Amino acid sequence: xxxxxxxxxxxxxxxxxxxxxxxxxxxxxxxxxxxxxxxxxxxxxxxxxxxxxxxxxxxxxxxxxxxxxxxxxxxxxxxxxxxxxxxxxxxxxxxxxxxxxxxxxxxxxxxxxx
Amino acid sequence: xxxxxxxxxxxxxxxxxxxxxxxxxxxxxxxxxxxxxxxxxxxxxxxxxxxxxxxxxxxxxxxxxxxxxxxxxxxxxxxxxxxxxxxxxxxxxxxxxxxxxxxxxxxxxxxxxxxxxxxxxxxxxxxxxxxxxxxxxxxxxxxxxxxxxxxxxxxxxxxxxxxxxxxxxxxxxxxxxxxxxxxxxxxxxxxxxxx
Numbered sequence: 001x002x003x004x005x006x007x008x009x010x011x012x013x014x015x016x017x018x019x020x021x022x023x024x025x026x027x028x029x030x031x032x033x034x035x036x037x038x039x040x041x042x043x044x045x046x047x048x049x050x051x052x053x054x055x056x057x058x059x060x061x062x063x064x065x066x067x068x069x070x071x072x073x074x075x076x077x078x079x080x081x082x083x084x085x086x087x088x089x090x091x092x093x094x095x096x097x098x099x100x101x102x103x104x105x106x107x108x109x110x111x112x113x114x
Numbered sequence: 115x116x117x118x119x120x121x122x123x124x125x126x127x128x129x130x131x132x133x134x135x136x137x138x139x140x141x142x143x144x145x146x147x148x149x150x151x152x153x154x155x156x157x158x159x160x161x162x163x164x165x166x167x168x169x170x171x172x173x174x175x176x177x178x179x180x181x182x183x184x185x186x187x188x189x190x191x192x193x194x195x196x197x198x199x200x201x202x203x204x205x206x207x208x209x210x211x212x213x214x215x216x217x218x219x220x221x222x223x224x225x226x227x228x229x230x231x232x233x234x235x236x237x238x239x240x241x242x243x244x245x246x247x248x249x250x251x252x253x254x255x256x257x258x259x260x261x262x263x264x265x266x267x268x269x270x271x272x273x274x275x276x277x278x279x280x281x282x283x284x285x286x287x288x289x290x291x292x293x294x295x296x297x298x299x300x301x302x303x304x305x306x307x308x309x
Contacts, residue, residue, distance in 0.1 A: 025178060025185070032307075046304070056296055061293045069130060081149045088153050093160075
């Protein structure tokens with residue numbers, strides 16, 4: 001946070017970020033043409049998307065120089081969103097043992113309930 | 115400059131305006147909303163016997179075009195905020211009008227994509243991938259429409275409210291929301307189109 005309204009502001013960082021976002025978008029699409037296996041493909045795609053989102057948040061949303069209260073709010077949000085991701089995914093992994101394509105595990109799970 | 119601009123209405127306790135804090139709280143709830151959908155996408159995809167590759171069933175060039183459009187609109191709206199803070203009405207109007215125009219371009223491109231799917235008999239009920247695709251992009255599209263309404267209102271109100279001490283803060287709030295919409299698309303595009 002710094003100065004005030006009517007002073008002229010340096011907008012060059014916005015254009016640099018704009019260029020970086022365009023380049024990273026092209027890179028994401030080019031990487032997808034390699035048709036990587038799912039694991040590496042997800043890792044690369046997620047990494048580039050995270051960098052792009054961070055650039056938008058840091059520069060366009062001014063998080064780079066934001067107040068502590070906003071950082072605190074985002075910290076709490078991040079904590080809960082991690083829980084939001086982990087709980088259903090963990091549950092899904094557990095219940096996937098009952099999937100029809102794994103009959104042995106499904107039978108075992110069913111037997112343990114009786 | 116890239117840091118947030120100080121504002122005369124900043125609350126002494128928090129250092130930000132109440133409106134800005136409210137927008138960030140709203141965005142936190144939006145993170146949970148879209149987080150739920152991304153979790154659902156992951157759980158459904160992990161549990162599916164087969165899952166189509168995005169590039170086989172979606173139009174990657176149009177998706178990439180829409181990514182460029184949204185990124186450009188993020189630049190124009192942050193520049194409209196700078197112009198509002200600098201009390202440059204003409205500059206604000208030009209950049210805000212460009213943002214609104216780009217938002218419509220996004221919706222038109224998305225409309226072409228949806229139209230092509232419907233023409234080929236692909237609906238949300240066709241399969242799980244389509245259900246996920248239409249739900250996530252549809253909800254994102256609703257957010258784009260919401261952004262258009264807010265940004266158009268600001269453009270309209272700038273005629274008489276531009277000199278109001280809180281006006282730049284309102285533009286900043288609208289900008290924060292719009293950047294969030296951009297960030298959601300930044301994750302949606304690879305998740306649905308490229309993986």
